[in-house]
Each structure stands twice: as structure tokens, then as C-alpha cells.
Amino acid sequence: MTIESGNPPAGLIERQAELEAALKALIADRPLPLYRMMGYHMGWAETTGEARIATTPARVHGGLALVTSELLGGDYKAAMPHACAVEYLYNHVLIHDDIRDGNSERDGRASVWWSWGPAQAINTGDGMHALARLALFGARNHGVSSDSIAEATRVLDEANLDTCEGQYRDITLQERLDVGVDEYLSMSESQTGALFACAVHLGALASGNATDEVITALDLFGRKLGATIRIADDCDLFWPAGERDETRQGRLVAKKKTLPVTYVIESGTPTERRQIGEIYMNRVIDPTSATALTEVLAAAGALEFSKGTIARLLDEAVSVLESARLPVGAIDGLREVARFLATPGGLASADLAMGESIITEEA
């Protein structure tokens, strides 16, 4: 598969406004300022609690759950609680991530811990974690059985634990240089992939039309998709489509592993490896070191290798769906979504396109 940037698939953006409204509704009646901090993180409020007029980030995990459900012939409305659950779970991870990585900003605004301190931020994340699962119980109103809801909570928790395992490895790899490409990919399939797998898995459950074989295939598809999105994000870190955003460099500053670096460490020339080693000997990777690092990576062909890896993983992901004999329309739809999200800068253009869809529908 070749990667080409393009417009976001219609399926992914069509339901964004409705998803956003459903997410908002889950905290709308909760007056405690704890929920105001959650609303701030989601982009709906200022720190003062005043409503904020601005486009919010694309809700990719929730959107993916809705798309999957529809592609399998389900009614997307029945999947809305599942979409909210995985979206809030993802945002709980982001709130805690920002503390762990020391990110002062998120989406161009101060992060929750930067605004209210780590104690409140840990707690706000924990509350959102509970809220994520409570969202699932809304499915009762769509006649979803307790069996299916219980299974959905199990899927959510397994994915969450898997994410924590990936997180653990991500933190551990921070201080190591001898990290191979396979180890990096396996970690990414957990840390980033588990929640994408969860999104498509929940969408399939909500559709009511998925066999165990299809669900297993979707899980694997989601894990590989997650890894490709992460690699696309890695590429964006070193070779941004627009101007470099210093507030998004926390992961690099903290020496979190990326595929380009891992590749050159494993396969670079002795000189390239020594150059990278010297940069990583610094306590943190400052902007000057980041520029030097990017030059070494570019010369060693790390961008081409990363794009090649994305293309290979996307092919594998789609093959899995074909082997499980998903309907052709579903395979085509998921391929389109995957190709779009795994484009470096794809998520940023998704933000833009989805924001427009919301503004249009609210107008």
C-alpha cells in the first residue's frame, strides 16, 4: 500500500458533531468543579469554567467505533455509548500522560496538571476513567443486553491494562538505547494500538453482527493501525508538515523511543550510531540537539524506513480483515480510514476537517 495524504473519509467525520454532543451530555449535569476540569481538558471550557468557542480535536477513537459499527451493518446510535467510553478512556490516558511526560501544553492550551497541579490532575484522570465505563451503561437505553454490556466493559478494561503494559515498557525504554525495531513495534501495538483495537472491537460488538473470527481480526487490525498512527506521529515530530510546535516535543525531550531513532540505532553505520549516542547522553533532548538528531536520522534514511514500515503494517492490517472474510464494503471503508489516519500529519488534518463538520452542524 502506498501512503498518500488526502481528505478524511466521510464515515469518520459524519458523526463527529453527534459524538461530541453525547460526550458533553455525560458531564453536563454534574456541577462539581471536578467535571469542569474534565470539560476544560476536552476543550469545551476555559479554566474559569466559562464555555469555550473553539473547534475541538478530532475524536478518532470514538469515530472509529461508530464507523466500524456502521460498516458492519449496525445502527451507529447503538454504538454511541461505546464510542463515548473509548473516547473518554483515551482522554483519561492523555491527562495522565501529560503529567508523566511533563507536557505543559495540550492542543495549544495549558495541560490539566499545568493548570491545577499534579494532585488534581491525577484525580481528574481517575474520574474520567470511571466515567468512561459508566458511559457504556447508556447502551441499556438502546436495548443492548446486559451480556453485551458486560462484555464491552471487559473489552475496555483489557485494553486499558494492555495500554498500561505498553506505558510501562515505554517508560522503561526511555533510559535505554539498545532498543530494537521489533521491541519498539511490540510496545507501540500495546501502548497506542490497544485503544484502537478496543475502538473497532466495541464498534463490532455494538453492531451485533460480528462473529468471533471477525472480532479477532478487527483486534489485530486495530493494534497494527495504532502502531502505524504512532509511527506517523513520530515522523511528524522530526519532519513536521507545518512549523515545528515546541509544545508537542515532550515525548522527544523525555527521550521516549521513536521508530526513526530505533531504526538507526539498530541498522545505522557506526558513525551514525555514535552520533545518536552522544545526543542521548544529554539529560534531555533540547531544540538544538533535536535539530542535530533530525539531520542524522534523515541522512540514515529513517524517514523512508518509517514510511515503508507504515505501508507494510497497513498491508498486514488489511490482509487480516481479508482472511477473516469481512464484507468487501467494510474492508474498503476501514482501509480508507486507516490510510488516512496513518499519514504523517493525518491526525492534524482530521482535527481541521472534523472541527469544520461540527461548526457546520452547530450553525
Add this chain to the structure above:
Amino acid sequence: MTIESGNPPAGLIERQAELEAALKALIADRPLPLYRMMGYHMGWAETTGEARIATTPARVHGGLALVTSELLGGDYKAAMPHACAVEYLYNHVLIHDDIRDGNSERDGRASVWWSWGPAQAINTGDGMHALARLALFGARNHGVSSDSIAEATRVLDEANLDTCEGQYRDITLQERLDVGVDEYLSMSESQTGALFACAVHLGALASGNATDEVITALDLFGRKLGATIRIADDCDLFWPAGERDETRQGRLVAKKKTLPVTYVIESGTPTERRQIGEIYMNRVIDPTSATALTEVLAAAGALEFSKGTIARLLDEAVSVLESARLPVGAIDGLREVARFLATPGGLASADLAMGESIITEEA
């Protein structure tokens, strides 16, 4: 009700060894060091991962779920997944609490964040949060219906969110002095009480014998019980039964509100209030200030007021059970457990007695 210290009720300790084994089994087959950190926190391992030979703390929340189930005529084995769930949820809160309060120690050993840093500790707590709910799915092996499991996860998440709300208020009250007794009690019923309510609620669900009226009563009983246990703990902070343990003073150092202080702020003489105000003007409450503070509180009758409040809340808690017409044996059993746990130092003696029970059964 008068409070008198005594031996822990048999019902609470009898199943501790079995509960401990069930808790261990949930992480036994998980090799990633993430679970080693969880095992360290639970008291089963050294930081190196080596098994640790020592008594572990009383598992009061889990024990309460088992006792409640049995007192309502259920088979405690069917309640074991519920007991594990609430116990792990509680321990997830402790791991995050230690970061928030800056506690370097927990149960006489370095806390998780002190050993592995805040990033790993936030993640370990998140993982234990997911594990808590996954524990519930063990109930499938006891023929518990999906309906009941789905309801149990909902109860767990509502309690968790309630705890986060209490936590939020606890952090907010830290920097305020004008906190009244009622505000303190309401916060405690959420922050500490919600998980005790969850324990008895889950025990009742597992018994399969509880009407909605009984469950509502047990919930309220649990919230009031939680508040009394917290007040007992507050008293233990200022007037410890044995030697003062400096590593357990984190809550005081960080100016978390306690009932004795709240009482004197609200009802003390102008001189007493001024004295407390001066101490709280310090950035933290160091050991010297803590001694001075304790003297002011003692002279103002705060210990008597606190004991009186515990007795009143226990009476109210038991009355609620009587109004809901629980079986007399269940009321007697829960009264005995409540009276024991709400004794200042009661939890410490529970640790001792339950530790002995485990050692006896393992020998």
C-alpha cells in the same frame, strides 16, 4: 453506642487468607514487571521482585464484602471476585494517594512512587484500576449472571467516581481554613465512605438475597461507616495508641482537613482559633507544629467531640439497617464489624489479627 476497642469480629478475619490468595492469583500469571510493582505495593514482593515473607495489611474492604454476603445468607465464595474488585480498587486509590500527598512510605516501606518515580506509579495505579474490574469477571465461574456482573461493574464505577469527587474536595479544602464540620463529614462520606458503601453493596449483590431497600440501606450504612473510620484515623494521627509514626503524617503535613481541627475552627474560642490559624499559616505542618496543634486540640475537647461524632454516626448507620428490616443476625454482625473498625487504632489491630490468621492458615 459507646466505642470500646476489642478483638476483631471473627467474620471479618476468617476469610482473609483465602481473600489474599485470590488477590495474588489475579496477578500471578502476569510476568511483566508492571505487576511486580503491584505485588510490591500489596506487600507480597520486595522491590527486586523476590517474594517477601511478612504479614500484609488487613484487607478490610474485601473482608467487608465477604462478611456482608455471608450475613445475608450468601456463599462467600461467590463474593470473592467482588471482594477482590473492591480491594484492588481501594489499593489503586492508595497508590495514587501516595503521589498526591507526597507520602514516601506506606506500611513501613517505601511507597511505589518513592521507589519507581511518579510516572511508573501513576501507571501502576491505572493498571490496578483496570485489574479491579477485570476481577469481577471471575464471578462468571460461579454462575453469576451477566446482569449481576454488569450491575456490579456499574456500582464499582459509581463508587470510584464518588471517591474522585471526595478527593477533589479534599484537595480543595487543603488550603482553606473555614471548613465546617458538616462540610468535612460530607467530603469524608464520599472520599472514604464511597468505597465502604461499595464493599457492602457488592457483598449484598453477590449474596443474591438483597432487595433494593436493603441495598439502599447498606449503601448509607457504608458511607457513614467510612466517615467514622476516617475520624478514627484522624484521632490516631493526633493521639496515636502507640508511638507516633512520622511516616504516616503525610496527610497532616499537607494540611488535609481532619475532624478535630475542623471542630475547633468552627466552635473553638477566639484564642484557640487564632492559635490554629497561626500554625496553618506555615507552608507545611512540621513535627513541632504538630505537637503544638495537638495540645490546642486536646484543650479544646476535640478528642471527645470526635469520639462523640463516631458514636453518633455509628448509631445512625445501624438505625438505617433496622429501618430497612435487615435480618437481626445481619444487623448484629455489621454492628460488631463497624464498632471494631471505627475504634481509633482499630485498623492497626485488625492488621495484626488478620496477619495472624493468614500465618496460621499458611503454616
